[in-house]
Amino acid sequence: MPNRDTSIDDVATGMKSNEKKCMRILQWNTDGIKSKIGELEMRLKKRDIDLAMIQESKLGKGQRTPHIKGYIAIREDRQGARGPEDD
Secondary structure (H helix, E strand, O other): OOOOOOOHHHHHOOOOOOOOOOOOEEEEEOOOOHHHHHHHHHHHHHOOOOEEEEEOOOOOOOOOOOOOOOOOOOOOOOOOOOOHHHO
């Protein structure tokens, strides 16, 4: 999985070329992703989404980023934010 030091060129290396005429982008304020990962996967597949930007995942520092087949997660947690495990 890429980390903060991974460049976009590193991520793109080895990916298959896709001859699409447009890029489909999904922006979603999920208000907690753990219970909605199935819904997210369905939306990505049904709408043929190329890039998804997920806000308010409510994942804490110690929680793993969900994996969705065919996508690469690049996670950027808010600095100084308290996660659910900190409550």
